[in-house]
Amino acid sequence: MKKIKINSPKYLMLLSILLVSVACHQPNVSSKEQYSDKYRLVWNSDPKSTMTIAWNQYQGKPLLYYGRTQEMNQSITPQRVVKYRGMNNNFVRLTHLEADSKYYFKVCTQNNCSKAMYFKTAPNTPKPFTFIAGGDSRSIPRGRIRGNILVSKIRPLFIAHGGDYTKSGTANEWQRWLDEWQQTTSADGRMYPLLVTHGNHENKDHAMLNKLFDVPNVDVYSKMDFNFLSLYTLNTELEPTVGYYDMVSKEKWNKHKKWDAQTAWFKKELEQDKQKLKVVSYHRPLRPHKKSKAEGRLRYAEWSPLFYKYGIKLAIECDSHLVKYTYPLKPDLLGEEGFVIDKEKGTTFIGEGSWGAPTRKNDDDKSWTLDSGSFWQFKLITAMPNKLEIRTVKFGDENRDYDAKSVKELTQKEQDLKPTRIPKGLDLWDSKVGKVLRLELGI
Ligand SMILES: [Fe+2]
Numbered sequence: 001m002k003k004i005k006i007n008s009p010k011y012l013m014l015l016s017i018l019l020v021s022v023a024c025h026q027p028n029v030s031s032k033e034q035y036s037d038k039y040r041l042v043w044n045s046d047p048k049s050t051m052t053i054a055w056n057q058y059q060g061k062p063l064l065y066y067g068r069t070q071e072m073n074q075s076i077t078p079q080r081v082v083k084y085r086g087m088n089n090n091f092v093r094l095t096h097l098e099a100d101s102k103y104y105f106k107v108c109t110q111n112n113c114s115k116a117m118y119f120k121t122a123p124n125t126p127k128p129f130t131f132i133a134g135g136d137s138r139s140i141p142r143g144r145i146r147g148n149i150l151v152s153k154i155r156p157l158f159i160a161h162g163g164d165y166t167k168s169g170t171a172n173e174w175q176r177w178l179d180e181w182q183q184t185t186s187a188d189g190r191m192y193p194l195l196v197t198h199g200n201h202e203n204k205d206h207a208m209l210n211k212l213f214d215v216p217n218v219d220v221y222s223k224m225d226f227n228f229l230s231l232y233t234l235n236t237e238l239e240p241t242v243g244y245y246d247m248v249s250k251e252k253w254n255k256h257k258k259w260d261a262q263t264a265w266f267k268k269e270l271e272q273d274k275q276k277l278k279v280v281s282y283h284r285p286l287r288p289h290k291k292s293k294a295e296g297r298l299r300y301a302e303w304s305p306l307f308y309k310y311g312i313k314l315a316i317e318c319d320s321h322l323v324k325y326t327y328p329l330k331p332d333l334l335g336e337e338g339f340v341i342d343k344e345k346g347t348t349f350i351g352e353g354s355w356g357a358p359t360r361k362n363d364d365d366k367s368w369t370l371d372s373g374s375f376w377q378f379k380l381i382t383a384m385p386n387k388l389e390i391r392t393v394k395f396g397d398e399n400r401d402y403d404a405k406s407v408k409e410l411t412q413k414e415q416d417l418k419p420t421r422i423p424k425g426l427d428l429w430d431s432k433v434g435k436v437l438r439l440e441l442g443i
Contacts, residue, residue, distance in 0.1 A: 034058045035112045038087065038178035041193040042213045043158060047122035047224055048099040051193060052214050056087040056178070060109030064092045070116065072104050084211040086171035087178075091214040099124035104189075117189045122157060126228050126385045128419045130154065132393075133281060134378025135162025135318035136353035138173075138201055141180060143376045144356030146395035149404035151184035151192060153423045154380060154393075155415050159184075159192055160231065162318030162353050163199020163283035169208055187409060195224060198235045199283040199318065203243045221262050223269050228385040230275045232312075234282040238262050239298050242284065263302050270310035276441050277383070278312045285317035285352055287337050289324045289372050291364045300338055304331040307347040313439055314388055316379065318353025322362040323373040323392060323429065325350050325437055336366045348439055350379055350390060359397045371431040375400070382420050390437040391422070392429035402427065 038056040045052075053064060065072040078090040090107075097103060100123040107114040123129065132151060137144040151159060166173035185191050194213065198220040202208045209215045215222075219238060224231040237243045238258040270278075286296045286304060307315060308330050328346030329339040354360075354376050362372035375397045382389040396402030410423045428435040 033112075035060055035109050036062060036090075036107045036114055038175070038181070039107070039114070039117065039191065040178060040181055040213070041119055041191050042215070043193045043195055043224060044093075044214055044216055044222075045095075047158065047193070047226060048124045049095065049097050049121065051094045051097060051103070051119055051121065053092045053094065053105060054212075054214060055090055055107055055114075057081075057090050057107075058088070060111065062090055063108050064105060065108055065113075066094065066103055066105040068098075068101060068103060070104050072106060072116070080214060082211045085169075085174045087175065089212060093214070097121050100127065115189065117185065117191050119191055119193065120157070122226055124227055128382060128384040129157040129226075130380060130382050130420065130422065131158050131160060132156040132378050132380055133160040133162065133316045133350075134353065134355040135197065135199065135283065136164045136321055136357035137161070137177070137355040138164050138167045138357050140356045140358065140398065141176065142356075143395070143397070144177075145180050145183055146376065146402055146404040147355045147378055148180055148183040150378075150393060150395060150407065150426070152186045153404070153407045153409045154426075155186060155190065155410050155412070156192055156380070158195055160195045160233070160281045160316065161197060162281055162316060163197040164201040164318065164353065164357065165199070167201060169202055169204050174212065186412075188412060190412065195231065195233060195281070196220065197233050197281055197283055197318075198237050200237055200243050203237055219258055219262065221265065225275075226383070228275065229277040229279060229383050230273050232266065232269070232278070232280040234266065234280060234303070235262060236282050236284040236296070236299060259298075266303070267306055270306060273310065276311070277385070277388070278310065279314045279316065279388075280307065280312050281316040283317075283353075284319045285349070286315075287339070287349075287366065288320045289322055289352060289362050289364045289369065290320040290360050293320055293364075295337070300331070304338070304347075307331075308342075308345065311345065312347045313441070314381075314390075315347050315349045317349055317351035320352035321354045321357045321360040322352050323354065323375060323377055324352055324362065325370040325372075325390070325431060325433070326366075327368050327370050328439070329368055336368065339366070339368055341368050344442055348437070350437075370433065370437075373429065373431075376402075377429065380422060380426075382422075384420070387438060387440040390439070391426075391435060392431070394427040394429055
């Protein structure tokens with residue numbers, strides 16, 4: 001056999017072919033061939049011990065690796081796969097997790113692994129935390145992307161999205177939305193779970209959020225138990241005559257069935273709820289601050305007495321694409337639009353959803369409105385055992401540029417040292433009460 005000299009051109013060529021072929025067989029996350037994408041986290045059960053991880057799988061049999069350390073020595077196959085909106089939506093439901101802990105994860109096939117990401121479970125001690133509440137991220141991607149980038153800077157425990165994710169809920173719109181959601185991931189790979197709410201722009205398919213986020217209750221109402229706080233999510237689109245598309249036809253046959261069942265569930269949960277701090281989130285306001293929006297008569301009639309009776313401290317509303325804080329309110333038929341101020345026991349209403357949807361004029365303030373405005377924003381809420389601090393984080397509007405990337409990301413170490421810490425340089429709304437709205441629990 002003829003020998004090849006190690007410095008000969010032929011040898012060097014063979015060596016380079018060998019090196020290229022070895023490199024091609026190593027899992028390569030930057031490979032152009034796509035195996036999985038559109039990762040999202042959802043809390044559909046106890047936030048202290050569970051997490052749902054969802055993604056789109058293009059090819060291969062996926063296995064999710066996860067664990068407390070970067071070795072990720074546990075693995076699990078998806079419990080559910082749903083072909084929907086042009087995606088193979090894979091769902092892994094992790095249970096029996098430890099509270100207040102970091103978990104790393106990645107999605108692998110035989111040939112390829114995604115980048116490593118991680119999440120944190122909720123504390124089971126009275127440790128403060130921050131969360132983001134916002135909605136109406138439809139229609140103008142450059143606006144919602146600003147908000148997404150800000151999520152990555154703030155490191156909230158979770159995001160309560162108030163509905164109207166996209167304009168019409170089509171395959172293209174959802175795929176784009178989920179691609180853009182990747183920009184909520186922090187530089188060190190931390191992702192943040194969503195608590196999802198059903199808005200009217202999801203009404204084309206009653207089960208849309210079940211198929212995209214594995215929400216177990218197809219009617220999308222739930223209660224999340226944090227250590228010192230209960231967070232209720234309600235569905236305004238179950239209200240008879242409200243909404244459109246298939247909700248309308250369904251309600252024709254079901255009358256008030258679904259709405260009544262939700263209210264009965266809500267009342268029963270409240271009766272048993274021992275938490276002092278209770279928050280509720282839903283899509284359409286009881287009293288919109290936009291004249292052209294219909295009043296929520298049935299929502300007002302059936303929910304506001306429950307809010308007051310059971311001490312809901314904060315109600316988070318969306319839908320109108322504007323900004324508002326109210327005073328703490330008590331339902332009273334003699335008050336303007338059925339409310340009077342009750343600073344001791346009332347519910348404060350905040351909103352109204354403008355995470356990239358076309359901004360609307362705040363033209364319907366009431367005597368009990370604390371302040372209102374019109375710009376893109378979400379709420380950053382700091383939850384402590386005896387109080388809530390609310391900040392409105394602005395990110396420009398259709399005509400005002402805003403560079404979300406210029407905000408310096410809070411590091412995980414900084415947050416671990418002080419859980420209430422927020423990044424410097426956020427553009428906070430300077431409302432009539434200043435940059436922080438404080439809601440304290442009575443003694
Ligand atoms: Fe809406």
